[in-house]
Amino acid sequence: MRLARLSERSGVPVATIKYYLREGLLPPGRQVNTTTAEYDEEHLRRLRLVRAMIQVGRVPVAKVREVLGHVDDESLGRTIRVGAALWALPQVPEPDEDDEYVRAAHREVGALLSTLGWENAKQLTTISPAYRQLVVAVAAFRRLGYDWDSELLVTRARLMHQAAIADLDFLETHPSEEEKVAAAVASAVLVEPMLQALHRLAQEEETARRYGFE
């Protein structure tokens, strides 16, 4: 399969594929001669993953390269590879540790993890991007003056834990072993927009039930 065909089958413009090749998001094709390179089904799969990450997951190109680097790093164990790949996903800006709301949010999230018994997550607070994002979001909420019951956060966390369990169960049963790392990345990148969409749809449904369309 040559470039034009790869473009046709993926729906990605030729110029964009060339850009991805240049950026190292896609391995080069097998060079047949000076003016021809051959691509295979694996290139197509990778291209679709790249597109999904960029267009659906809104992952910046540089992050995609970083994530894929971990996915392809066969020197690491699977858990580490998945972790490294997921942690390379885009992050919220660093919290300002001098801000009082940020410090309060650290305490609040720490208490949350204790309540939940997420002992592993507690060990990751200094390094996990997800932990930092949570702190930033909680701090922003408080800064706006909203004052919720800590129970609300616990409820949401339990719901997301159930979602995560379902995700991991799916990963365990379905994809072939060699694909697990890529599947984990695809899952993280695509499940999140999916959950977000479901959340908004559910809100629309529930709002209409309570208040009608007026």
Add this chain to the structure above:
Amino acid sequence: MRLARLSERSGVPVATIKYYLREGLLPPGRQVNTTTAEYDEEHLRRLRLVRAMIQVGRVPVAKVREVLGHVDDESLGRTIRVGAALWALPQVPEPDEDDEYVRAAHREVGALLSTLGWENAKQLTTISPAYRQLVVAVAAFRRLGYDWDSELLVTRARLMHQAAIADLDFLETHPSEEEKVAAAVASAVLVEPMLQALHRLAQEEETARRYGFE
């Protein structure tokens, strides 16, 4: 309070506040004389909301303006204002209706809504951005070759419905009536990154429980 003080209390650079004023994200201050304008607590609240939307919620400036326009439109009923404001939030690119995966995703999501009994949401499929985002995500997943049980999607939807119920309960009990629309927006914009962070943290926790840190 003058510009410098507003900047100091919000942590937003003066030049950036000027930019927001220019872009209509923030109403102008009360002009005292040619070189002095006075800002109040309401400006500060609004500025914090704008910042939270842009930095935590990653909402583009143009969308923030649109959303706030709906928030401030007192000619509409509350439900409509909330809906209009939320629908102005950023969207995934339009699905390509000629794509076979997209058409399949439409059918799949339609079946999901029937299973769930979300009759209100079913009426919104042609217009709701959330519906479109869900279709795009499902199509991308299928295009990558993953083949899940429809039960998985139903499970996730039920979880997000529970989260939405908790959100709306919070909105009903807590903020003052006049603030409800702004609170709904803040909630949508900040709860989503929060849920995403909780999801990733839960995945990290659960992965560590199952496989250890290796």
Add this chain to the structure above:
DNA sequence: CTCCTTGGTAAGTGCCACTATCCAAGCACC
């Protein structure tokens, strides 16, 4: 009267995801 600060405006910056334009080497057909 001098100097600093103020709010307002215009232009510039840096980043990013492409995208348009060239180019020379092949190949296909007459």
Add this chain to the structure above:
DNA sequence: GGTGCTTGGATAGTGGCACTTACCAAGGAG
């Protein structure tokens, strides 16, 4: 063997966005 199209690869340009810098004239403070 010549003509013209296609190929992969390189370079430079585009458009959008979120600021940020530089500048300005009008107050106000000492």
